[in-house]
Amino acid sequence: VYSTFIQRSYDQLSQDLCINNNPAVLLVFWGTLSGMNDVTHLCFFDIPLISNIPNMVYLAPTCKEEYIAMLEWSIRQNEHPVAIRVPATDVISSGEPVDSDYSILNRYKVTHRGSKVAIVALGSFYGLGQSVASLLKEKTNVDATLINPRYITGVDNELMDELKADHELVITLEDGVLDGGFGEKIARYYGATDMKVLNYGAKKEFVDRFDLQEFLRANHLTDEQIVEDITALIG
CATH class of the missing domain: 3.40.50.970 (Thiamin diphosphate (ThDP)-binding fold, Pyr/PP domains)
Structure with missing residues (x-):
């Protein structure tokens, strides 16, 4: 469908x-x-x-x-x-081994372990997450943790708790509307803690015949904009 x-x-x-x-x-x-x-x-x-x-x-x-x-x-x-x-755009072949069993629900996959900043990049925005991590390292020398959450419907509580030890900021990227979406689940989980969270996705609005690049910029969804936000927040 x-x-x-x-x-x-x-x-x-x-x-x-x-x-x-x-x-x-x-x-x-x-x-x-x-x-x-x-x-x-x-x-x-x-x-x-x-x-x-x-x-x-x-x-x-x-x-x-x-x-x-x-x-x-x-x-x-x-x-x-x-x-x-189903991946909608730029469907890639990773060339990497993938898990075959998803029966233990809400277990995210850490694809690169860093510190200070964690990037939780959902589905078709995983490539954006890779780009943000690369640009962040280039601009600030921060080696960010990159996470493929895989499950949209739940939070990996154990991993989110682990990040508290050596991270101060978690950002979420989702190729969809923010309100009621994936990122809000992560932000809610961290609500009573000192962890800072930034959610990236689209504003809740009806749009018509939009130019994609203008739309992404208007919603702060370019790697340059995201890295600027991270830099401003973590100093």
Whole structure:
């Protein structure tokens, strides 16, 4: 199903699928800011819609191999309804081994261990996370931790607690609308702690026939803008 049409199927997802905890598999296509761009077919509201339904497991692969592995696992398992946010743009082949079992829910993958700043880059924004980490190292010599969260529907409490030891800032990147989205889950988790959190995604608004690059800049979603924000916050 295209991301934009999730709004029309919400009742079926909630009432027919998730209440019964049926092990169905839903492939969500074009879940991205850079897909269809007319106001009736926006594809960036699916994360708040899907990820907040109880029992649902919403996965965000970053590459072809991860997508295939998640798809094979979701078809084999019979414990959960699973949705997969199929990579929409710049679908890459990582060339790296990926996990084949996703049954232990909400376990994020640390792809590079650094300190001070952690970048939690969801799904199709993982490449943006890599770019931010590289530019941050170039500009400030901060070696950031890079995390592929994989699960949109939950928080890796253990990892988030580990980051408190040697990190002062966590940023989240998501290729969708911010309100009700993935990043807010991380910010809420850290709410009573000293950890600073910056969430990056799109503003909650209807837009029509937008220029993508202008849209990304308006939403502060370029690597240069994000690195400037990080530098201003951590000094």
